[in-house]
Amino acid sequence: MKSFLTEIKRKFGDGNYEGDEFGGARGHNGKGLPTGLPNNFMFATGIECSYPTIDHGKTRRDMLAECDHYNRYKEDLGLVKELGLKVLRYGLPYYKIQQAPGKYDWEFADLAMAEIQRLGITPILDLMHFGVPDWLGDFQNPDLPVQFADYCEQVAKRYPWVRYYTPVNEIYVTARSSAKDGVWNEQLKSDKGFVTALKHCAAASIMGTQQIAKHRPDCVIVQSESAEFIHELRAERTPAVQLENLLRFTSLDLLYAHHPEGEVVNYLYDNGMTRQEYDWFMAGEPPGYQIMGNDYYGRNEKIMLPNGEVCTSIDVLGWSTITHDYYQRYKKPVMHTETNVFDANEAPVWLWKQWVNILRLRKEGVPVLGFTWYSLIDQIDWETGLAEKKGTVNACGLFDLDRKPRLVAEAYKQLLEEYGQITIVPHGELFEVTARPATLKVEV
Template sequence: MTTQHWLRDERLHFGVGIEDTFVPQEGVGRRRLDEYELMQHYENWREDLDLAAEAGAEFIRWGIPWYLVEPRPGEFDWRWLDQVSAHMQQLGLRCVVDLMHYGTPLWLDNQFVNAAYPERIASYARAVAERYAGVWDDFTPLNEPVINAIYCGEDGVWPPYLVGDDGFAKVIVALAKGMVRTQQEIAAVNPAARFVHVDAGFRWEGDHGGRLGRELLEERRFISLDLITGRVVPGHAMHAYLTRNGISAHDLAWFADNAVTPDYVGVNYYPGFTTARYRADGSTEPVEAGTTGLRDLIELYWNRYELPIVVTETSRGGSVESRLAWLDESLEEIDALRREGVPVLGYTWFPFFTLVDWLYRHDTKTPDDWFVHMGLVDVVRGADRRLERRKTDVFGAFQDRARV
């Protein structure tokens, strides 16, 4: 007998997510970036999870710091995860486990382009899935693969600091292979597992598409999901792009032979910066797109893959008033899409509380100088240097909507 998955009923399910970017590699002018450390989540994890449950969240997107859990190859330290998973279960808070949120362990030379990366991450994922089966059954193999490949492979901002189309191609193929192997290994030890593929839904305005051109940009945003589902075959726009940037036809054929399908497609959307416009000099600037952009992305992913949609990240930075307005506007648009037959099954306010801007990694200013308030809860540092969690009016509004 097959039990219906909890997302598959008629309700819209409400969740929150804790920002969990981990880039532990340091260097000259490059600080370690661990959002849990910067937000004192390691010390306050129990309070943070209690607050998430109090907000009315049914589920939480929460990531594992791989670099700490597997400090040496094949050696795992489960002590903290055991406590966290048990407390989530006690709260009745379902976890969509974020297995990879950018950073690899320090022992993995060359990070994502290490030849062993796909098997290393698959081995780690299998160990997690096996240990927590029945407690954690929902997984995101890798968060925002295209942004990951841009930062690590195209723009040279994060390890392994590759640049250009050649670098992007190498990193995105390695990430996608790791995603496939992760899903395969988790399914082998936990047949009840479900998979939520999460990507940032890029949008552009204007006719200029930078050095790649608008048409190729439109296709490239789907590259990771097209790879893992075996769609990048001869004739696909990304097949030609990848092969001319050093990826062999044999490597691409591997994906068609090992195709996996997620259970849900997660769409990350921020009204103030998901959409961009190219300037004449080739740089980009963010464009406010509101609910028009949200609808556009959801419909694009639904029409392309015909898989149920979860809004896995959305929020608006700035004042509490602007956040309250976005909560109402975005939920109204999602309700309209659902009435039209688009299966949007989940809504995630992300981040749940304040985060530190990623630019902190390349700066010498304090974390407080890089605080970005986008959450239901604001974080404020006290005289004792501890970070206090302060519920905003958005917390109560979200709670009211989630508990209807």
């Protein structure tokens, strides 16, 4: 019996068919360094830019200064381009720029932003990272949302070419470290202080986003929040620990107008949130195209032993499982917005493990749009959460403080060469990545 292949071979040749390069057997497999096109998966790094105060306001921890970025910003931004990355989580020093209501110092910001634009890097602009200007005091100040909103508008007007923003970085961590754990800024250790900081930061993010959207209606908002979980190893779980596992969602609940569980609502009411404030948050989501950023460090995931001792579990669940819980709750596109380890020798394996987590979630149909190794260069004193100024170098960067590549930089370059041109979501070439203003507020 004659095979159909005989006729195909006679008519069209033996494979390598004309037209097959357009998504067929000879189509592109996604290898190659990122293109920077809108449908490209967003491979990123970030420049550590935290600036909380410690010692009850007497000491400012400015990581851009302590890691010498102010002097070496051109070199640092050049390293981003040299790696082949097109996307950068970048934080301007809010506490230095907004010097008083209506008064701004843009000197460094203008220099850095001009260099980012010149290099063709897409910034995800981080507008508040763990601290506020001295004149605003701290996160207990109810004027924060209004003053920060004005700052956001000025940024959007000054850099109209920027589309991606993280208005307030890690709201839950900001509020917890500042007002519940007593480490930064107001250094309170109270539930009321925590709720106050939480609602002020969430309101600041919402009002800031509205001001950005006025000038950039197609803005993409990457909400960056810590993905956390506590495994309580007790036969009978305690309400306090279980409440903690619900409170981790609260910042995103407030941002995305998602009603929290009843015990969380009671906790908010018991600790200073009014019914009017709660209703204000639940009125609707902020404008723009929303991406849920989930930060994951092995130290985010903890095990509580029967005796109450807490230890780091590294990655019992891992980023994919924890993030899947967040995705099921909010149904938002996802980005892995931060990760690292402090041991430079372990960093390459950690990078590959995070990538396995991303591939797993994408295979399950979760729209994971990007990945970030945080940060570009080593950090300082994060083993104590910046609580003490000791000058300990955390070897978690793609480059050390001398701007020499660490092992993880080579691993990341290898990852980029293998996967750098995959689409932002599977089959993403089919859809237009639109520059039109965001309009729809409901899912249908």
